[in-house]
Amino acid sequence: MDTNEKKQFFSEHLLAWYRKHRRDLPWRRSRNPYHIWISEVMLQQTRVDTVIPYFHRFTERFPTMEALANAPEEEVLKLWEGLGYYSRARNLQGAVREVQERYGGVVPDTLKEISTLKGVGPYTAGAVLSIAYNKPEPAVDGNVMRVLSRYFLIEEDIMKIGTRGIMEKLAKELIPEGAAGDFNQGLMELGAMVCTPRSPHCLTCPVMEHCAAREMGMEEELPVKKKAKPPRPEYRIAALIEGSGPQEGHILIRQRPQEGLLARMWELPHVEVPFGYADASGVPASISVLTEQLALETIGIRPGQGFMHAEHTFSHIHWDMQVVTCSLEPSVVPSGTGMLLPSHYQWVNRDTMEQYAFPNVFLKILKRYFSL
DNA sequence: AACGCGGGGCA
DNA sequence: TGCCCAGCGTT
Structure with missing residues (x-):
């Protein structure tokens, strides 16, 4: 079997498989380019199960591009x-505002414009072009590179910029006439459901017969991928500053x-x-760093007791954070200014915190503090 | 080409 | 608990 026959086999069988096995996902229920666009942005680096509830809430609040364009950024966040x-x-x-202004509220349907x-x-x-408009453009994500690297035994490092180009050229050639949207989604669906990173389910794969990696027993070794650098550790100390008087029950954010x-x-x-300040014996030293730093921002605090320890890993940083409760130290605030705070500070309680967008690490601390 | 940018799932 | 999942913008 030559290369062209292997390509043809792949395209036909993958398309048929997708049309039979496609999951019923919220963004597959319409061809609304705006909704498909939202889903694709949410799905970047994020799994389907996580995205679904976000997609529902987002499209319910911003059903049209006009609604999103006119919304305050805080609400979007x-x-x-x-x-x-x-x-x-x-x-x-x-980008949606740009579409409203420059493209008359219609998501562009050319590669150049979009x-x-x-x-x-x-x-x-x-x-977006293939799924919303059925245009024959490749959509190469991590799933697609995994599937193609295995089926065609491509051993280039997929983290390299040039490998993307190879994959895009190949993916474009594979698109069956008139079926770009279904084929591209099928490629990603196969990567997500069958041709998984570890322990791929080859026995249920529609193209196993001619998969080069499978024939060589190399499906677990592909794709070749340079390892990312481990996240660098950062040690942090955070303050749960508890209000009193009018601010009773409030926390400063x-x-x-x-x-x-x-x-x-x-x-x-x-x-x-600094490293070493965050362990048990170093907590007092780190508290003084916290007190001094906040004083520079005109926030005087009197440290209380440890509340919890929190860890959070970003792709490139690992936060190791001690959280301490504190009370305000009014003497640090310049006399006569009363409770005046810098404008980027705000008191919140368990109800009003709902109005502010927090990264998960702080959301978890606040939810625990307010017993939510 | 290298780096910054979040968060979650799985063995 | 340690491993994996990765598009886009900027530099």
């Missing part, structure tokens, strides 16, 4: 809370900077401390 990579949400809203939108790279562009990690999300005031 709040609906994205817990999903991670928050620039995806801001880019999506910015690729100019913020947050729309080669994968998302191909996915702080908004993060406009740019960078967790941009514009809300958090507990905290500081990074």
Whole structure:
């Protein structure tokens, strides 16, 4: 069997398999380009089961591009809370506004135009064009590279930029006439359900017969992928600053900077401390770092007792955080200013915290504190 | 080409 | 508990 026959076999059998076995997912119930676009952005680096409830809430609150374009950014961020990579949400809203203004409220249907939108790279562009408009463009994500690397025994490192190009060219050649949307979704569906990273379910695979990796017994060795660097550790100490008097039952929160990690999300005031400060014996030293740093922000605190320990792993950083309860130390606040706070600080209680978007690590601490 | 950017699932 | 899952923007 030559290469062209193997390609033809793959395309035909994968398409037929998908049409029979496709999961009934919320974003597969319409061809609304805007809804498909939302789902594809949410699905970047995020699994289907996680995305489903977010997709429902998001499309219910912002059913049209007009609704999303006109919404305050904080509300968009709040609906994205817990999903991670928050620039995806801001880019999506910015791109939708762009579509409203420049494309008359219609998601562009050409590769050139759609690729100019913020947050729309080669994968998302191909996915939206093929699924919403049935245009024969490849949509190469991690699933697709895994499937293709195995079936065609491609041993290039999939983390390399050039490998993407090889995969895209191949994926485009494989698209059956008039069936780009179903074929591309089938490729990803196979990667998610059958051709899994570990212990692939080859016996149920529609293209096992001609899978090169399977023939060589190499399905577990592919794709070849350079390992990511391990996250660097950071030691942090966070303050649960408890209000008193009018602020009884409230906790002080702080908004993060406009740019960078967790941009514009809300958090507990905290500081990074040098290695060694965060262990049991070092806690007193790290508390003084916290007190001094917050004093510079005109927040005077009197440290109380340890509340909990929290760990959180990002792709590139590991946070090891001690959380201590504190009370306010009014003497640090300049006299005459009363309870005036910097504008990026805010008191919240168990009800009003719902209005602010927090990264999961702080959400968990606050939920525990308020017994939610 | 290398790095920054979140969060969750599985053995 | 340690391993895995990865698109897009920026530099």
